Amino acid sequence: MRAPEYFAVDMLFDLEEERVSLFIRDHSGEKVAIQTPPGLKHYWEEICDLCRRHGVMPVFFESNFGACDLADRRARLAGCSALIHYGHSDMGLRSEIPVLYVEARAKGIDVSGLERLLDIPEGARVGIFSTVQYIDYLQELSAIVRKLGGIPLIGRHGWRTRYDGQVLGCDLRSAISIASDCDFLVYLGTGRFHPLGVAAAVNREVLCLNPHVPSVKRIRPGEFLKRRMARIAESADAARWCVVTSIKLGQFRLGLAERICEYIRSHGRKAVLVVADVITPEMLEDFDPDAAVSVACPRIPIDDQDRFSFPVLTPPELRLVFEKEGAYVFDEVQPEDFKFSELN
Template sequence: MIRIDKELIFSLIEKNGFRSVGLSAPDGILYKLPELAREIENRYPGTSVFVFLEATYGTCDLQNAEADRLNLDAVFNIGHSTDIPKMGSKTFLIRAEYDVDVEAAMATAAEVLRSHGYTRVGLITTSNYGGAMARAEAILTAAGFEVVKSKPFPSLFEGQVFGCNYYAPRNSNAEAFLFIGQSMFHAAGIYLSTLKPTYLVDPHFGEVTDVKEEGDKMYKKAVLGIYKAKGGDKFGIIVGLREGQSFRAKGEWFRTRLSQLGKVATLMALRDISPARINLIRDYDAFIELGCPRIPMADRGFEKPILSYPQGLALVRLFEGKDIGDIFNMNVWA
């Protein structure tokens, strides 16, 4: 079960006198929002609440502009929290955490770590499992492991990662990592960013999975995409239109550099970077998308190679006659 920090929402409404607010959340939590909207409207008569049905993928994906368009006082973005309470002019980040019992999964994880001889372990997770970290650490410590503290990225909590920010594991001297949650993508991202053994610890099912096989597949796919793109002459440089994914300066840099290297490069802009839109541009050979580095990693039916920002940098390095470099340095904010 997921617990939304409704008390924070109520106190923000009361403190600020908000009369019209929006609610947004990732798909897995979206079904809870209409009920929450009714609860707010019943509790604060005269208040209007909009449920945003648009996808929201992360802290990068806010609705400040939409809030202005609808003339809302605030938007509560639920389920993508950091230590920063407010992002932009109107969006408040609201914590939503799974109520999970980590005992069984951590006992299995301890056995796995012991069987490999690892003693110094890093604990990593996303915001939805932040509350489980203290118990997980206590279990590991009691089992004789050293839980290594890593320097958190500014505004993220100890051990928190995003799909585009692996600062915590990259700045840790742990021998191996445990990722608490269900996202293979995040767990494999830790492995790919650090090349250290990483295990997905799923507290819902009590399962522990070594992510190496999946991570190696992702690495090969990413490298293959870069080499396929290298055969091209015409590149689309896609700047994301989601609020926190809009890296125009990076787009301009790619256009200039690729042009200097004798390629055709065109700036494009898109909100939902999906095959349905990209595949319409048939006479371009490959695309570099600057929105979210997760997009090229999912096999979603793109007809032409589509590269993330670090993959795009690798492509430029290859055109310059250099090696491919670190293609999973996904700390695009760092």
């Protein structure tokens, strides 16, 4: 898995010093665990200074791909009495120690420059969505859409997101739920994965507004769907399958992974269930599979396919291998994918 694309080193983020101080005072013993995504690691000195001012020792934990990747258990084993998780919103996972989520929202952005980039016909309905980093700017973007004569729509958040209009790579509900009511879909933010996920899920173009540059790009699902359908076709004769899930609490879709093993076997193929932490090509290559199904983060087969020497499919893509027909469905994590009580 790669580092999240939405953090650029020169961006300004709200690290909520006051809330962090209060949390440390209320919850921390001698040591506090810290998780930062790659783009925020260069703030480590500021974070350490803040912890030490309150007389606690910070310990940094890897990795931090999302709120799905909570380090609470390892932090407890290392003697930390609380965890400060930067860069993501709470997705409702249970935790063994108290957790403070610092969403690290982008600050100081002037979105007014986006107005000249939008060409909206009078009365057009414009669905807008973003990641948590830019969620504060959705209302300003709505005002721009209104000023241009359009009607802004913001969808209700999904089960893993906290804010209306927010999307995650594994929960695109807020965008998907309004797509059929919209003439345009507009993503505010950086990076390709989230708008590409929405474009593929609803088979529509998404306009991507980068508030930093500012610039606009169009993402269409055609090329992406062609590549994924090629992977599905390559898997048609695969006899040996790896079905891999991740022990990361919010990615541990064990119930679904077990059902998928049975499904593959019911079609006369062999399947082995693998539980990993970070899913890497090297680890799966040792099993010498003809194909694999990733039942963890939906980004892995999409972002990392080129690193694997065999096709790696999502669960909905697997269905197309055996059932040969039906629309492409983008993988989203669902509550029923889990087996134990990962959820609060």
